[in-house]
Amino acid sequence: MRFDLPLSGVKVLDLSRVLAGPMSTMVLADLGADVIKVEHPDRGDDTRDWGMQVAPGYTTYFSSFNRNKRSTAVDISTPQGAETIRKLAATCDVIVENFKAGGMERFGLGYEVLQKVNPRLVYCAISGYDRAGPEASRPGYDLVVQGESGLMGINGEANSPPLKFGVAAVDLFTGMYAAQAILASLYKTKSTGKGCRIDLALYDCGVMISSYYGLEALLLGHNPPRYGNQHPSIVPYGVFEAQDGPLVIAVGNNAQYRKLCNEVLHRPDLATDERFETNLKRSKSRVELSATLHEELLKHRKQDLLDKLAAVGIPSGQVFGLHEALTDPRTRKAGLLHSLSLPDDGEVTVLSSPWRFNGERLPVRRPPMLGEHSQQVAMELRDGGP
Structure with a gap:
């Protein structure tokens, strides 16, 4: 062309x-x-x-x-x-x-x-x-x-x-x-x-x-906490450990959270727990929720989780090293x-x-x-x- x-x-x-x-x-x-x-x-x-x-x-x-x-x-x-x-x-x-x-x-x-x-x-x-x-x-x-x-x-x-x-x-x-x-x-x-x-x-x-992290610092009046591979405003949204390695799970709304609990982890109690019903509530209770999710995710293999997450429409993906990402067929194609x-x-x-x-x-x-x-x-x- x-x-x-x-x-x-x-x-x-x-x-x-x-x-x-x-x-x-x-x-x-x-x-x-x-x-x-x-x-x-x-x-x-x-x-x-x-x-x-x-x-x-x-x-x-x-x-x-x-x-x-x-x-x-x-x-x-x-x-x-x-x-x-x-x-x-x-x-x-x-x-x-x-x-x-x-x-x-x-x-x-x-x-x-x-x-x-x-x-x-x-x-x-x-x-x-x-x-x-x-x-x-x-x-x-x-x-x-x-x-x-x-x-x-x-x-x-x-x-x-x-x-x-x-x-x-x-x-x-x-x-x-x-x-x-x-x-x-x-x-x-x-x-x-x-x-x-x-x-x-x-x-x-x-x-x-x-960006939004800066505006949060101004609103708080002090330095906001750091969350590493987790999102500062959305929970659960970050890098998590499965039995055989890390994966990314990005739960972007409350409907996706319910699907994660009910259809992927088979923990409906986490979906109905009033501490975790909305993202604002989950953000306030992120320590408790993260600990529970960590235990649950370690029960599963990474690819099984990725397949289940994809089936219910929850964004997720691999955590590649840089060489793996650049040589992946996705990049070349x-x-x-x-x-x-x-x-x-x-x-x-x-x-x-x-x-x-x-x-x-x-x-x-x-x-x-x-x-x-x-x-x-x-x-x-x-x-x-x-």
Whole structure:
């Protein structure tokens, strides 16, 4: 199938590195934008040296956030490099950068300068903290923000130390928020002919991730309890142990709870117990109910439980390790993994974007080599664009 991708014709200059910025531009690239990734000629993006090496210049980390892009090598700290960026900005619809406050201005590449070069430019600046606040100059790191925003404080078991998320959740969310804002700005620019500046801070996005847990903390007036693999608001809803291992059971309403008791566990007394009749009551009595359910579930084998739960319409599933999940037929049949050839006859595996358009996955191109498209980009500048 030949795709007419939604962002075909949109040109993005990616001056960001590591994760949040590259995540946002990868979203745009997946949707069809021509993303030119600007990298330092010697070291490239830091993440070319992070994670497991696949081939020279390719790592699992870099490949995760840079598919579908082109790479040009430019040292923007030099007058010649800065001039190249100004020329590129004049041809682009979007710029994304994540330098510390004042970094782009120091190179003569701040929004005020580039907006004069290109009034239609959507300029997205990602920082660690509010650029208008007292911490504007602090560098932003996902792990630090997970601690400062309270996310570590809501993750993990009740009696364990604060726990970070398994992936860089703040960076990932910030990248998605940035992509959303860029898309909205591009839509507005179509009618107004004017671009804008977008500012995003990792800390702000970290606070947003707290969602309903954060509102509960404000209502309580203190830190809410942590429930580990159980849901803080819905009971029973979490990871449970069967005779031969863990499974997920997600009882989403009172009717499903009654089915769990009557048709799966054959404990009608638990369904009629006034302490457990509604979710609000079950939440208040979660300790007592959880202890009883733990005893009952250990009487059954995992697959037997999964079959019975599915038969009565109660959401449930396996608890896979990451390798098991990625190699499961479900993942492969969905087309979520792509093995792509490298220039040296090697191979790199990348994930697909999660969308389908008209029933089809979007095309995937391998992450670029450092400076792979420098000559091509230079020729386009000379000739007036691709």
